[in-house]
Amino acid sequence: MTQTAPPRTFADLEPAGLEMAVTCQKCGHWAVIDDKAPKLRNQRIAGRRYRCAQCGAIGLPSLGTRRLAKRLAER
Template sequence: MALATSHTTFGDLARDELAIEVTCPNCGHRRTIDGNAPGLRNRRIAGARFRCDQCGSVGLPSIGKQRRWTGRLAEHARKLR
């Protein structure tokens, strides 16, 4: 039986190549949180509050696989065609 991985800090998410993307329901601004940032690495996810940088509304977080630059570049190249 495999043990479940505990994701209690932002650094735990980054270690497992997961990221939190925060979306503002008011203006639609999106931002991916860098879990490797020194100020966030050891900070607990539970109870974290997210505010939009543009309008100040409460952000809605979602957790997903961290997208790599190669994937982003390939997606961008497809859109240019």
């Protein structure tokens, strides 16, 4: 049984079928990170800080499957 390595950079998310969403602790704003953006492609996922675009509070990242995020976006 072989295990795949966990994604280390944003470029590793798409081949793994994952995407990252960030939820604001303060206002509840929710956003999906665009892992295809050239600025982020080679950036490491671990150790990053996320800030809410609306209120500036700390954002909590979570990994999920791409189809889950599409269903949530349709709501």
